[in-house]
Amino acid sequence: MSTRILEVDGISKRFGGLQAVSPLSFHMAPGEILGLLGPNGAGKTTAFNMIAGALRTDTGAIRFNGRDIVGEKPWDICRLGIARTFQLSKPFGGLSVVENVMVGAFVRTASEMEARAEAEKVVDFLGLTAKACTDAEDLTAFDRRKLELGRALATGPRLLLMDEVVAGATPTEAQEMVALVRRVRDLGVSILIVEHVMKVIMGLSDRVIVLDYGKLIADGPPQQVVNQPDVLKAYFGERYVQVHA
Amino acid sequence: MRASFTLILGLPLLVAALILPFVVADSYVVHSAAMVLYFAYMASSWNFVCGYVGQVSLGHAAFSGIAGYASVLLFTGLGLSPWIGMILGGVLAAAISVPVGYATFRLKGPYFTLTSIAFAEIMRIWLENTDEFLGIPLKGAQGLTVPPVGGTSFLAFQFDGKLPYYFIILAMLVGVMAATHVMERSRLGFYLKAIRGNRDGAEALGIDPTRYCLTALALSAFLTGLGGAYYAQLFRYINPERNMGIDLSIDMAVMTIVGGQGTILGPTLGALVLHPVGEMVRASLGGHVLGLHLIIYGVVLMLAVLYFPKGIIAPLQRWLTPASKTTAPQTTVTVATPKEVEGR
Ligand SMILES: Nc1ncnc2c1ncn2[C@@H]1O[C@H](COP(=O)(O)OP(=O)(O)OP(=O)(O)O)[C@@H](O)[C@H]1O
Numbered sequence: 001m002s003t004r005i006l007e008v009d010g011i012s013k014r015f016g017g018l019q020a021v022s023p024l025s026f027h028m029a030p031g032e033i034l035g036l037l038g039p040n041g042a043g044k045t046t047a048f049n050m051i052a053g054a055l056r057t058d059t060g061a062i063r064f065n066g067r068d069i070v071g072e073k074p075w076d077i078c079r080l081g082i083a084r085t086f087q088l089s090k091p092f093g094g095l096s097v098v099e100n101v102m103v104g105a106f107v108r109t110a111s112e113m114e115a116r117a118e119a120e121k122v123v124d125f126l127g128l129t130a131k132a133c134t135d136a137e138d139l140t141a142f143d144r145r146k147l148e149l150g151r152a153l154a155t156g157p158r159l160l161l162m163d164e165v166v167a168g169a170t171p172t173e174a175q176e177m178v179a180l181v182r183r184v185r186d187l188g189v190s191i192l193i194v195e196h197v198m199k200v201i202m203g204l205s206d207r208v209i210v211l212d213y214g215k216l217i218a219d220g221p222p223q224q225v226v227n228q229p230d231v232l233k234a235y236f237g238e239r240y241v242q243v244h245a
Numbered sequence: 246m247r248a249s250f251t252l253i254l255g256l257p258l259l260v261a262a263l264i265l266p267f268v269v270a271d272s273y274v275v276h277s278a279a280m281v282l283y284f285a286y287m288a289s290s291w292n293f294v295c296g297y298v299g300q301v302s303l304g305h306a307a308f309s310g311i312a313g314y315a316s317v318l319l320f321t322g323l324g325l326s327p328w329i330g331m332i333l334g335g336v337l338a339a340a341i342s343v344p345v346g347y348a349t350f351r352l353k354g355p356y357f358t359l360t361s362i363a364f365a366e367i368m369r370i371w372l373e374n375t376d377e378f379l380g381i382p383l384k385g386a387q388g389l390t391v392p393p394v395g396g397t398s399f400l401a402f403q404f405d406g407k408l409p410y411y412f413i414i415l416a417m418l419v420g421v422m423a424a425t426h427v428m429e430r431s432r433l434g435f436y437l438k439a440i441r442g443n444r445d446g447a448e449a450l451g452i453d454p455t456r457y458c459l460t461a462l463a464l465s466a467f468l469t470g471l472g473g474a475y476y477a478q479l480f481r482y483i484n485p486e487r488n489m490g491i492d493l494s495i496d497m498a499v500m501t502i503v504g505g506q507g508t509i510l511g512p513t514l515g516a517l518v519l520h521p522v523g524e525m526v527r528a529s530l531g532g533h534v535l536g537l538h539l540i541i542y543g544v545v546l547m548l549a550v551l552y553f554p555k556g557i558i559a560p561l562q563r564w565l566t567p568a569s570k571t572t573a574p575q576t577t578v579t580v581a582t583p584k585e586v587e588g589r
C-alpha cells in the first residue's frame with residue numbers, strides 16, 4: 001500500500017493564450033481531506049477535470065495508487081475508484097432520486113436489484129430517504145448537491161473529487177454538508193475538495209493547497225496557509241495585506 | 246407507477262386489437278389495422294434507441310431494407326424459411342449498425358440526423374441502381390417479388406387470409422414492448438437515460454456513452470430489421486423505396502415523437518393517430534399532391550411539439566393516473582444562487 005493515494009506531478013493546461021494551470025504538483029495521503037482553494041478562474045476546476053480524465057493534460061503525470069492514469073477516459077477512471085461531483089449539479093431528468101443513485105451503483109453490478117439495494121443505502125446515508133421516489137428535477141438546489149454526492153458515492157470510490165459543494169447553500173445547509181463530507185471520509189474515502197467559502201474549508205481540511213492564476217502558491221495546514229501574505233493577496237488583494245500587515 | 250400506467254392504457258388496447266378482426270371481419274379493415282400495427286412496431290423499434298438517448302435518426306429505414314432484402318434473397322436463392330431469414334437479416338442489420346453508429350453517435354443533434362439520412366439514402370440509391378451484386382440479383386428499383394408457394398405454409402411465411410399476418414405483427418408489437426420494458430429496467434435503460442440527461446455526468450459515473458448507445462442501436466436495428474422482413478412477406482414484394490426509403494424513417498421518428506419518446510406505449514399511440522391520418526390524406530388527395538401526407542405530418546408534429554412536448558402520452562398519463570402527481574412531496578422552492586458572491 002502506497003502512502004500516497006494520489007500523486008499529481010507537473011500537470012498543466014493551456015487554453016489558447018491562457019495558461020489555466022501551470023505545472024502543478026501535489027499529493028494526497030489515504031484518508032486525507034485536501035482542500036483546494038483559489039479565487040475565481042484560478043484553475044481549480046481545470047485541475048480537477050484533468051485528474052478526472054474529462055480534460056487532457058498538456059504535460060505531467062497523475063498517479064492513482066501508483067498507477068499513471070493520464071490519458072484514461074473518465075469512465076475508466078471512475079472504474080479505477082475516482083469519483084467526482086460537478087460544480088453545477090445536473091440530476092438525470094425523468095429518474096427519481098434513488099434511480100439517479102442507481103446509475104452510479106451500476107458500475108459495480110449489472111443486477112437491478114443489487115444496484116437498487118446499494119442506492120437505497122446511499123440515499124439513507126444522505127438523509128434523503130423521504131424523497132427517494134421524488135423526481136430528481138423537483139429537488140431543491142441543496143438536495144441536488146447531496147444527490148450528486150450520492151451518485152458519486154454509489155460508484156464505491158477510494159478518492160472523491162468535490163467541486164464547490166456548498167456554493168449557494170445556507171449556513172445550516174453548509175454545516176450539514178460539512179458533516180456529511182466528514183462521514184464520507186470516515187468510510188475510508190480520500191477527498192479532494194474545491195471550495196470558495198474559506199470557513200468551510202478551514203474546518204474541514206487536513207491540509208490545503210492554494211492556486212492563483214494557475215500556480216500553486218501555498219501548501220500546508222489550513223491555519224498556517226490562510227495567514228500567508230501570498231494567499232491573503234490572492235484572495236483579498238494587495239491593499240488588504242498592507243493594511244493588516 | 247410507470248408500469249401500471251402502461252397496463253391501464255395498454256391492456257384495453259391489446260384486448261381491442263385481439264377482438265377487432267372478429268368484430269369487423271372485412272379483409273380491408275384487417276389489412277389496414279395490420280399496417281397500423283406494423284408502423285407501431287417500427288416506431289417502437291426506433292424508440293428503443295432514439296427515444297431513450299434523445300437522438301433523432303432518420304436512417305432507420307436502411308435497417309428495415311437490409312433485413313428485408315436478406316430474408317427475401319435467402320428464401321428465393323437458398324430456399325431458407327423467411328422466419329430464419331428474418332432473424333439473419335436482423336442480425337445483419339445490427340452488424341451494419343455498429344460501424345455506422347460508431348461513426349455517427351459522437352455527433353450531436355442535427356449533425357447526427359443528417360449523417361443518418363446520408364447513410365440510408367446512399368444505401369437506397371445504390372440499391373436502386375444495382376441490378377446485380379456479386380452474382381446476387383437485386384433488380385434495382387424494380388424490386389424483388391416473393392414467389393408464392395401456393396396456399397398456406399407457416400414455414401414459407403405465406404398465408405391465405407390477412408388474419409395470420411395481423412396476429413403475427415400484433416405478437417411482434419407486444420414483443421418489442423416487452424423488450425422495451427425489460428430494457429428500461431436494466432442497466433442499459435438507466436445508462437441511456439443518464440446519457441440523455443447529462444452526458445458528462447454519465448461519463449463520470451463510469452458510463453462509456455459510445456458503448457451503450459451502440460448496444461442499444463444494434464438491438465434497435467435488429468428489431469427494425471424484423472419489421473422490414475415482415476413487411477416484405479406481407480406484400481410478397483420488396484423495393485428500395487418502400488422498404489428503405491426516407492419516408493419510412495420519417496414515419497418511425499414522427500410517430501414516436503408525436504406519441505411520446507422514451508415510453509413503452511408512445512410510439513404505438515403515435516402510429517394509431519398518424520397512420521390513419523396519413524392514409525386518409527393519401528386516399529383523398531394523395532394522387533394529386535405527392536408527399537402531402539408528409540406535409541400533414543409536419544403540421545401534426547409542430548402542433549404536438551407545441552402543445553404536448555412529451556408526446557400525446559403525457560396528458561393521457563396525467564389523466565389516467567392522477568394519483569402519481571400528488572404523491573410527490575411538497576418541496577419548498579428556494580431561490581438558489583448558482584454561485585456564492587465572492588469576497589468576504
Ligand atoms: N474550456 C475552456 N476553454 C477556454 N478557457 C477555459 C476553459 N475552461 C476554463 N477556462 C479558463 O481557464 C481559467 C481557469 O478556469 P477554472 O474553471 O479552472 O477556474 P476555477 O478556479 O474553477 O474558477 P471558479 O472558482 O470560478 O470555478 C479561467 O480563466 C477560465 O475562463
Ligand SMILES: [Mg+2]
Pocket residue numbers: 044045046087163
Ligand atoms: Mg470552478
